[in-house]
Amino acid sequence: MTDKVITRFAPSPTGDLHIGGIRTALFAWLYARRHGGEFLLRIEDTDRERSTEAALNVILKGMEWLGLDHDRDIIYQSQRTEMYKAAIQRLLDRNRAYYCYCTREELEAMRGEAMSRGEKPRYNGKCRDLDRGPSAGETPVVRFKNPLDGDVVIDDPIQGRVVISNRELDDLIIARADGSPTYNLTVVVDDADMGITHVVRGDDHLNNTPRQINIFNALGVAAPTYAHIPLILDPEGRKLSKRHGAASVLEYRDQGYLPEALLNYLVRLGWSHGDQEIFSIGEMTGLFDIARVNKAAAALNPDKLAWLNQHYLRESKAEDIACLLKRKLVELGVDVSGPPDLKEVAGIQKERVKTIAEMAEQSRFFYEEFAEYDETAAKKHLRPVALEPLRRVRDALAGLDAWEREAIHAAIDAVAEQQAIKFGKIAQPLRVAVTGSAVSPSIDVTLELLGRDRTLSRLDRALALIERRIDAS
Numbered sequence: 001m002t003d004k005v006i007t008r009f010a011p012s013p014t015g016d017l018h019i020g021g022i023r024t025a026l027f028a029w030l031y032a033r034r035h036g037g038e039f040l041l042r043i044e045d046t047d048r049e050r051s052t053e054a055a056l057n058v059i060l061k062g063m064e065w066l067g068l069d070h071d072r073d074i075i076y077q078s079q080r081t082e083m084y085k086a087a088i089q090r091l092l093d094r095n096r097a098y099y100c101y102c103t104r105e106e107l108e109a110m111r112g113e114a115m116s117r118g119e120k121p122r123y124n125g126k127c128r129d130l131d132r133g134p135s136a137g138e139t140p141v142v143r144f145k146n147p148l149d150g151d152v153v154i155d156d157p158i159q160g161r162v163v164i165s166n167r168e169l170d171d172l173i174i175a176r177a178d179g180s181p182t183y184n185l186t187v188v189v190d191d192a193d194m195g196i197t198h199v200v201r202g203d204d205h206l207n208n209t210p211r212q213i214n215i216f217n218a219l220g221v222a223a224p225t226y227a228h229i230p231l232i233l234d235p236e237g238r239k240l241s242k243r244h245g246a247a248s249v250l251e252y253r254d255q256g257y258l259p260e261a262l263l264n265y266l267v268r269l270g271w272s273h274g275d276q277e278i279f280s281i282g283e284m285t286g287l288f289d290i291a292r293v294n295k296a297a298a299a300l301n302p303d304k305l306a307w308l309n310q311h312y313l314r315e316s317k318a319e320d321i322a323c324l325l326k327r328k329l330v331e332l333g334v335d336v337s338g339p340p341d342l343k344e345v346a347g348i349q350k351e352r353v354k355t356i357a358e359m360a361e362q363s364r365f366f367y368e369e370f371a372e373y374d375e376t377a378a379k380k381h382l383r384p385v386a387l388e389p390l391r392r393v394r395d396a397l398a399g400l401d402a403w404e405r406e407a408i409h410a411a412i413d414a415v416a417e418q419q420a421i422k423f424g425k426i427a428q429p430l431r432v433a434v435t436g437s438a439v440s441p442s443i444d445v446t447l448e449l450l451g452r453d454r455t456l457s458r459l460d461r462a463l464a465l466i467e468r469r470i471d472a473s
């Protein structure tokens, strides 16, 4: 007997792992790491029809991306059929399970009777004491002999004490007619075999837990502690949908969220430590207390995720962000081989944006010509009044000895003074001229990074546009 905490994450690869699943994984991982224990990964892929490689890939990639590392080898349920069959046989041998020969019609009639008495539809135990094995040609299911009375007590660190009367539970099927084991059986056999001490999972499994505890008892193995974490809801308090949270966790990566930001966000969905909002991974593993997980469902808050991501972007090193930015730009088909240095771009942009995707969108102009101006920005800033100031700025910039931000700034300043207009009256048209839009880092830095040739040719393009406007009016 060891005191070591062993938790597990047991996803079914039947759909893309989403943010709710990842939060379950995170809480189980944190619990293990907090207590110096082990965190195991089990893939519940017994449903061969619905399990897919793609979904498995999202689980493995998603966990790796987030750094939720697991101990020991991954367990695949599809490879453990013999072990489940042996457990079913053991239960049969101990008279804790039995063959059930009831036909579909009989089961339907039972259901109908129970409902007409105003009771929950359930199996009435008809074959429970039959005590006979199948004869040739018969393909009975196997049912677990649930205790007839007494209570199952779950001392859940999150939900508190939950007591369920055995009278509420019927004899569930543990092996189908083809001999294949069912979910509640496989989970118990694996949790027992893997030595799981703490099952941390969604509260949608709370109904299964008393049944699983009874199976543990029948197998003569001590049941683990169960902690059921509440659901995550969308910002409007509804079930998660594809639009909100039910999308693959890798979409967060692709949209340019940082793993630390997503983990920080998820840990705060339902758990708190005073009023602290920012938790490094080290702080999370040091402070996480499962008993302080909130019992009520938590709602997603995309603004908070964006805020946290912005925080972690600012904190990150420019070279790390440069790698992510490069990947994103390449994905967008942008050739990033030329200047400016991606590290410099990342260093400046990381102070200004909420995601890497946004950073990439706002940095494209450094590497490629933009096809069109942002319409509103061009209408507002590339107007006839800007013609003269822009012409003068162009000349001043063309004549600069050193292409660096201070000199660029001074040149714009000088033109503004000479034209008796504010700095912004030049900076904004200039920004639209060289970036195509009204947002960019400060204008002197933008021009420095863009380089003189690109700056001047884009200024020429804008000047031509204004001239055409004047001609057309």
Ligand code: GLU
Residues within 6 Å of the ligand: 009, 010, 011, 012, 044, 187, 200, 201, 202, 205
């Ligand atoms: N495979 C189950 C699911 O994905 C989880 C089972 C468990 O955690 O016990 O919902």
